[in-house]
Amino acid sequence: xxxxxxxxxxxxxxxxxxxxxxxxxxxxxxxxxxxxxxxxxxxxxxxxxxxxxxxxxxxxxxxxxxxxxxxxxxxxxxxxxxxxxxxxxxxxxxxxxxxxxxxxxxxxxxxxxxxxxxxxxxxxxxxxxxxxxxxxxxxxxxxxxxxxxxxxxxxxxxxxxxxxxxxxxxxxxxxxxxxxxxxxxxxxxxxxxxxxxxxxxxxxxxxxxxxxxxxxxxxxxxxxxxxxxxxxxxxxxxxxxxxxxxxxxxxxxxxxxxxxxxxxxxxxxxxxxxxxxxxxxxxxxxxxxxxxx
Amino acid sequence: xxxxxxxxxxxxxxxxxxxxxxxxxxxxxxxxxxxxxxxxxxxxxxxxxxxxxxxxxxxxxxxxxxxxxxxxxxxxxxxxxxxxxxxxxxxxxxxxxxxxxxxxxxxxxxxxxxxxxxxxxxxxxxxxxxxxxxxxxxxxxxxxxxxxxxxxxxxxxxxxxxxxxxxxxxxxxxxxxxxxxxxxxxxxxxxxxxxxxxxxxxxxxxxxxxxxxxxxxxxxxxxxxxxxxxxxxxxxxxxxxxxxxxxxxxxxxxxxxxxxxxxxxxxxxxxxxxxxxxxxxxxxxxxxxxxxxxx
Amino acid sequence: xxxxxxxxxxxxxxxxxxxxxxxxxxxxxxxxxxxxxxxxxxxxxxxxxxxxxxxxxxxxxxxxxxxxxxxxxxxxxxxxxxxxxxxxxxxxxxxxxxxxxxxxxxxxxxxxxxxxxxxxxxxxxxxxxxxxxxxxxxxxxxxxxxxxxxxxxxxxxxxxxxxxxxxxxxxxxxxxxxxxxxxxxxxxxxxxxxxxxxxxxxxxxxxxxxxxxxxxxxxxxxxxxxxxxxxxxxxxxxxxxxxxxxxxxxxxxxxxxxxxxxxxxxxxxxxxxxxxxxxxxxxxxxxxxxxxxxxxxxxxxxxxxxxxxxxxxxxxxxxxxxxxxxxxxxxxxxxxxxxxxxxxxxxxxxxxxxxxxxxxxxxxxxxxxxx
Numbered sequence: 001x002x003x004x005x006x007x008x009x010x011x012x013x014x015x016x017x018x019x020x021x022x023x024x025x026x027x028x029x030x031x032x033x034x035x036x037x038x039x040x041x042x043x044x045x046x047x048x049x050x051x052x053x054x055x056x057x058x059x060x061x062x063x064x065x066x067x068x069x070x071x072x073x074x075x076x077x078x079x080x081x082x083x084x085x086x087x088x089x090x091x092x093x094x095x096x097x098x099x100x101x102x103x104x105x106x107x108x109x110x111x112x113x114x115x116x117x118x119x120x121x122x123x124x125x126x127x128x129x130x131x132x133x134x135x136x137x138x139x140x141x142x143x144x145x146x147x148x149x150x151x152x153x154x155x156x157x158x159x160x161x162x163x164x165x166x167x168x169x170x171x172x173x174x175x176x177x178x179x180x181x182x183x184x185x186x187x188x189x190x191x192x193x194x195x196x197x198x199x200x201x202x203x204x205x206x207x208x209x210x211x212x213x214x215x216x217x218x219x220x221x222x223x224x225x226x227x228x229x230x231x232x233x234x235x236x237x238x239x240x241x242x243x244x245x246x247x248x249x250x251x252x253x254x255x256x257x258x259x260x261x262x263x264x265x266x267x268x269x270x271x272x273x274x275x276x277x278x279x280x281x282x283x284x285x286x287x288x289x290x291x292x293x
Numbered sequence: 294x295x296x297x298x299x300x301x302x303x304x305x306x307x308x309x310x311x312x313x314x315x316x317x318x319x320x321x322x323x324x325x326x327x328x329x330x331x332x333x334x335x336x337x338x339x340x341x342x343x344x345x346x347x348x349x350x351x352x353x354x355x356x357x358x359x360x361x362x363x364x365x366x367x368x369x370x371x372x373x374x375x376x377x378x379x380x381x382x383x384x385x386x387x388x389x390x391x392x393x394x395x396x397x398x399x400x401x402x403x404x405x406x407x408x409x410x411x412x413x414x415x416x417x418x419x420x421x422x423x424x425x426x427x428x429x430x431x432x433x434x435x436x437x438x439x440x441x442x443x444x445x446x447x448x449x450x451x452x453x454x455x456x457x458x459x460x461x462x463x464x465x466x467x468x469x470x471x472x473x474x475x476x477x478x479x480x481x482x483x484x485x486x487x488x489x490x491x492x493x494x495x496x497x498x499x500x501x502x503x504x505x506x507x508x509x510x511x512x513x514x515x516x517x518x519x520x521x522x523x524x525x526x527x528x529x530x531x532x533x534x535x536x537x538x539x540x541x542x543x544x545x546x547x548x549x550x551x552x553x554x555x556x557x558x559x560x561x562x563x564x565x566x567x568x569x570x571x572x573x574x575x576x577x578x579x580x581x582x583x584x585x586x587x588x
Numbered sequence: 589x590x591x592x593x594x595x596x597x598x599x600x601x602x603x604x605x606x607x608x609x610x611x612x613x614x615x616x617x618x619x620x621x622x623x624x625x626x627x628x629x630x631x632x633x634x635x636x637x638x639x640x641x642x643x644x645x646x647x648x649x650x651x652x653x654x655x656x657x658x659x660x661x662x663x664x665x666x667x668x669x670x671x672x673x674x675x676x677x678x679x680x681x682x683x684x685x686x687x688x689x690x691x692x693x694x695x696x697x698x699x700x701x702x703x704x705x706x707x708x709x710x711x712x713x714x715x716x717x718x719x720x721x722x723x724x725x726x727x728x729x730x731x732x733x734x735x736x737x738x739x740x741x742x743x744x745x746x747x748x749x750x751x752x753x754x755x756x757x758x759x760x761x762x763x764x765x766x767x768x769x770x771x772x773x774x775x776x777x778x779x780x781x782x783x784x785x786x787x788x789x790x791x792x793x794x795x796x797x798x799x800x801x802x803x804x805x806x807x808x809x810x811x812x813x814x815x816x817x818x819x820x821x822x823x824x825x826x827x828x829x830x831x832x833x834x835x836x837x838x839x840x841x842x843x844x845x846x847x848x849x850x851x852x853x854x855x856x857x858x859x860x861x862x863x864x865x866x867x868x869x870x871x872x873x874x875x876x877x878x879x880x881x882x883x884x885x886x887x888x889x890x891x892x893x894x895x896x897x898x899x900x901x902x903x904x905x906x907x908x909x910x911x912x913x914x915x916x917x918x919x920x921x922x923x924x925x926x927x928x929x930x931x932x933x934x935x936x937x938x939x940x941x942x943x944x945x946x947x948x949x950x951x952x953x954x955x956x957x958x959x
Contacts, residue, residue, distance in 0.1 A: 011718065014873055035723075038851035056443045056664065056799075080945060082902070085906060086905075086906070089905075089909075091718070091719050092646075092648045092722070093905050093909060095722060096844070096901065096902075096905050097902055099650075099841065099844075100845075100897075100898040100899075100901040100902045100905075101898070103837065103838070103841045103894060103897075103898045103900035104752065104894075104895055104899065107891040107894045107895045107898070108891075110890060110891055111889045111890045111891045111892070111895070112889075115890070148438075149548060155868060162447075162451070165440065165444050165447065165448065166448065166451075168437075168439065168440060169440060169444075169448055172437050172438070172439055172440075173435055173437060175419075176429075176431055176435045176437070177437075177448075177753065178398075178399075178418075178419040178420055178423075179397065179419060179423055179428060179429060179431065179454025179497075180423070180448040180449055180451050180496075180500070181420050181423045181424055181451045181500065182420065182448070183420050184420065187363055219837075223730060226723070226726075230720070247879075257787070262333060263737035264734070264736055264737070265734060265735070267730065267734050268730070268731045268735055268738075270728040271730050271731050271734075272727075272731065274723075274724075274727060275712055275713075275724050275727050278712075278716055278720045278723070278724060279712055279715060279716065282716055282717050282720045
């Protein structure tokens, strides 16, 4: 039986990761109306960079930086190579394209690296930490703190920098933003970069948790981030973050309080909840009510 | 309507600052500053080219735009001289909005040419067109509702060529539109319709444009507000702006314009100075659909 | 329901497609073997099933492999030899262990079960706007997969379930394929299908015409589920052993590619797409261990077929979004090939059978995806 404090930390840790991922998805969606199925593969790329960099004997901090930056670079490459030609396509076409990209990348990883999991040892975090006299998992705590810090930084970037304001404007009204002289390409590339970096951070946190990397590891967390992003309302960045945390809590609670045999159905339940939310509010829980074109 | 009979005048690039009587009153009263009217020169000349430069200020030649099988615009030609206010009129679906979209680069043209100050802007990206000094106040008061008034203005100034800093321009705008000064930190989405109208105009002016296009400024506004908006637009001429107005409300548009072009069914039907356009028998037919053998 | 001439034309088209299927099967038997042909025909049924929903409604669906999986498991378990079943699934619930049906009984049970499941999920999905519906279909796929993996006592979990009766061969699959093609053609041309297709282009206009869009979508969803269930039954009783992973993302992209490449709006397109994609998969499968094409040496690449499939899908969507036969059924395409198309620039992902604003395809110009 875990204590309440442990549950909170676990929920925040997991929720923080989902929030980062959901935010990354929503950022790109808000500008291009593109749901990037291949987003999970960015986490996988981070994982493999960590694996190979550690194997090459590099120091842990450098390894982590490389992993995060690598995801950002990969994200920008995705935009340039795959999504840009489809800039004016309709939503279904974009879904198909990103889906195909996701499958292609997964297959490539399996073929060129390995279908099996590879161990990644980033054990610089103590297993257990004491807070207010209570034991909490070290990795969960690090995950929580990291996600919160990243989210605050991102919030500052979006609210206070010219580029950040430009991104928000473009997300709200693409065409009028161009009338301001905002360079559409620059904004789009920037948002892919930021989105990639978010996936990179989430990837590092995830790999620390599972201590390994495998070709399909991005699928599960990203599907959950999907759920969070859609429940939160893809147009509302704050809503999406909130939904990510909620989802993390919900999953942690289900994990703790569901009997062992039923816990496997957790993911199915989350999707049922998503479909329920979509039925009641197709635009998501926190999205602004009416969006102007 | 008498209030809108502003004296016809032309200015070639006056100072931007110091027009203290450009302030838009926050109250309901609409005034044309007498001082303002007295200080302007009364050169008349409704045609183009009287300013002396040989390069046409703004010119569209033979513009055609098609949407997937539908010819939205067919061989449109028009020109605007510096300092003029030109109206682009026509009923729904006549091609006015298509023309604007082609000018600012939201839609590609199939054929034809758009020239601004001697430069061919037909194939340029919107971002570059705005940097050259052409901007548009789009239909429907499209503010960035999730951003503050200050942020909206700041974004407007991104494209500006010129020395004055963003801050100076912004405070200039806030002087001109006093209501916005009060609301500077509020989200643009919380403003009233009239305030949003002022914000989109102020935002457009932030980029120091030389040609401003207004897309249906009266749309969705109560008549009193629409009238005030048009007066504001007319006053902008004294800041050295050249203006194109696209409108369905013929009366308001003609009241402040020098010349007008009337579109129907994607083609130019009537053009000329305001007086002759007003008297044109085809005008009624175009707008009311009354048959005429002469068309 | 349908004008006489339309009915006549449809039947002609169906006969043509049946002929194509037979020809393809015989060719496949000669070139490859009966296993390839059976899988091909199963894919035809699966693709036709997906297209009945996707092509007519315009809603992308990731969920149809879920129907296939459910049907395969239900039918496979229901008609499995009880002794074998008890041996493989040691914790099989007592309540169900009495069920032992002949093959056709199991099939009916499976199809009925899937139809009911489709009805339930469909009631939710047809209410959603298009994008949300597509995500919800993905949810259906994930939910079914999770259930199949976790209901270990019934399904053997993520491990392979053995012992399913091997009752399907290429001839049976061919009969089912022709039957499903006929159903799909008839549905497409019937008023139900026509009305649904009208809503595909413009939902608001269709509703204004008095079309009950939700009901038509639900009909398509359930019908497509039933056809997909048939495909699942075929697959299950041909392979004799399968696992939940076989009815997940790889199958999804395979079937989706077949539908898109051929043309989702016409049954002919789907059949042609399946033939094409099957051929590509066969070739790539042969190259999986490495191959030499003259001076070019292709290294061994595990998963080359799937990789190739994704590339093919992206290329198809870029260059010819409406598919090879997206505009008209086969009988028209042949007759109308002499007609010149209006010259117009096609944008990536653009559908030629829909009037849409032209946008410059050069990478300089930037627009935004249509919402």
